Amino acid sequence: GDSVTQMEGPVTLSEEAFLTINCTYTATGYPSLFWYVQYPGEGLQLLLKATKADDKGSNKGFEATYRKETTSFHLEKGSVQVSDSAVYFCALTYSGAGSYQLTFGKGTKLSVIP
Amino acid sequence: DGGITQSPKYLFRKEGQNVTLSCEQNLNHDAMYWYRQDPGQGLRLIYYSQIVNDFQKGDIAEGYSVSREKKESFPLTVTSAQKNPTAFYLCASRVRTEAFFGQGTRLTVV
Numbered sequence: 001g002d003s004v005t006q007m008e009g010p011v012t013l014s015e016e017a018f019l020t021i022n023c024t025y026t027a028t029g030y031p032s033l034f035w036y037v038q039y040p041g042e043g044l045q046l047l048l049k050a051t052k053a054d055d056k057g058s059n060k061g062f063e064a065t066y067r068k069e070t071t072s073f074h075l076e077k078g079s080v081q082v083s084d085s086a087v088y089f090c091a092l093t094y095s096g097a098g099s100y101q102l103t104f105g106k107g108t109k110l111s112v113i114p
Numbered sequence: 115d116g117g118i119t120q121s122p123k124y125l126f127r128k129e130g131q132n133v134t135l136s137c138e139q140n141l142n143h144d145a146m147y148w149y150r151q152d153p154g155q156g157l158r159l160i161y162y163s164q165i166v167n168d169f170q171k172g173d174i175a176e177g178y179s180v181s182r183e184k185k186e187s188f189p190l191t192v193t194s195a196q197k198n199p200t201a202f203y204l205c206a207s208r209v210r211t212e213a214f215f216g217q218g219t220r221l222t223v224v
Binding site: 032034036041042043044045046049051089091093094095100102104105106107 | 118120145147154155156157159162164170204206208210211212213214215216217218220
């Protein structure tokens with residue numbers, strides 16, 4: 001079956017540092033890939049997505065590129081802020097009628113210190 | 115504003131009691147999901163529903179039950195058969211490939 005593997009956390013960075021959170025996936029088909037963010041005590045929010053190979057998703061300074069050859073979708077940000085402290089989830093799903101599956105990684109907790 | 119509303123935000127259950135968590139959406143989405151979140155375990159699927167009056171078990175359905183009598187509503191009941199119900203519960207709906215989440219309900223057994 002499909003699976004998503006994220007780097008283990010927690011990750012602690014100083015403000016303005018460069019962020020990379022690794023995500024690799026195993027898929028039986030051609031999924032769409034996502035990053036969701038969860039702030040403390042809240043639900044998940046969509047951060048960015050990519051629907052096909054070589055697509056780059058971007059939002060709020062975060063970027064991730066769908067790499068089919070390495071089955072990866074790593075999240076990056078050039079300069080993190082304290083407000084980016086949250087848990088980040090990589091996920092995959094499929095389009096098409098009858099496709100219900102949402103597969104999530106275990107999440108990576110990011111703490112940004114001033 | 116469209117979205118998913120979960121209630122209550124915090125819920126306390128005594129041993130042996132059933133409790134029901136509410137999930138309502140006004141996004142007109144057919145698919146809805148319930149997830150359980152424990153520290154360090156990510157999200158685990160409890161139940162999902164793709165259409166009114168139909169739902170399917172997820173990976174950890176034992177001790178839980180759901181109904182889907184209306185498109186807007188997908189309540190989750192945590193029964194006394196669930197031996198370790200203390201967790202954060204998330205409801206979601208989906209359109210095409212994108213999922214939308216509620217704010218979650220934190221359930222604690224006292």
